[in-house]
Amino acid sequence: MPGTSRAGVDLPSAIERVIEDVAGEVEGRLVTVVAEYPAHLPAVAGDEQELAGVLARLTSIAAHLIDQGEVNVRAELLPAGEAPTAVGLWTEGLDRLAEDGPWALVNISFRAPSNIDSPIPDVLLGLDRRADTPAAQDRALALSECRQVLEGLGGALWVETSPRDRLAFGMAIPLMAAQSAGPDVSPLRRVVDEHLPERSEGAHTLLLLVEGDDLRSMLARDLVDAGYRVVLASSGADVMALSRAEHPDLILLDLLARAPTAFDVAMVLKQDRRTHNIPVLFLTSVDDAQIGGKRMEAVNFMVRPAGTGALVSAIHSVLNSLPSPSSRVLVVEPDDAVREMMILMIQAYGYRVTEATGPEEALALAEHVKPGLVLLNAKLAQERDYWLVRGLRQIPSEFEIFVLADAMSDAEGQAAMSRGASGYSETDKLPDILGRVRGRKDRP
8 A cells, every 4th residue: 555654644633733724724713623533543544644635625625614613523433344324425335335444434524504506516526626725725635636545545535415404524544453464474374383283173263463473483382382273463454354264262462563553453353243252362572581581461451470371371261251241341430541441451351341431421321231340430439428339329230339540548448338339449450350250250
């Protein structure tokens, strides 16, 4: 893909830069541009300058077509297997997006201008023949060129003209983590195949992504010796294709992986119905002077005891202690980044997750979804003398409540328990909580 940045493009940063530029263009008018996007959006494929040019052009058009009001720029993930539903210009063929993905979906919407006599599609197409915004001085892209840029990446651009009082530019941009590099991985597979034990029906398949050929080979041999079937990925770009083809029981991702990052890969896996149920275990590589090299530790976003033996133990724990599909965890956490990290970790253990950002929302959801476990941010829990904890205990349904904080004293924890909490812990010990709760539920 010529011109594509190997590291990918940070879409939220590009959107914020475009908003700053367009704000200068509309200065003095009653027009504002606002953005909405998730706390973490995986990097998208493409050339940063080209994509910024597309975003700038479309946002600038929207800002200059209205006399006053808001231009809303919204970015989100479109799961694999789904396609946008839109009526308007260039919407034919959007169904093809369901054949691939996930995608980054960008929607630039604004109120349709009331002072234009010509049909909106004609007005927009006319912008290809004349540049009538201040951005034209910098050789602004025509709409047709914006469309060519996105289609060159495998994505799409369209214009939504329904409902009649709103207009929107829609864009589907491929994610770096969903792009298969298409390399010949047979040499990597042979490294493992030479050491594979006799294939048995009960053997679990692991998909392993580790930076560094030597470390990857060493870990593969150790895991094969432990009785697992191992499939190797040399980069995050290979993980999606291999996970669809091999249907592994567990995916292990090196947190040092870049372009795309392991976190991006995990988010993309969870957005694909073919892979979203596969548990993910994160790995980190640390220096160990005692063994004179590197070691891998299973982390689930935190460090486990050192050594390959501990890694095998962690793998065994994940594969053999997955909760039932009916188990649901309610996460109550106001910080978007912390909440998304917790959700990914909990989903890696097989739980379904419902999320809330505030006490009132949490209480309403707990009454509706009847979770098996509630995880509360400590500051929220302590508000109004543990009003939320006491309210949750009034719900006629049995579930455990754990209060979490980066650091929490025993006195604070005991205060929470005296108001109805089942326990308290540091946030980075979440897997221990999940394990203990699961163990108690499994007892006769």
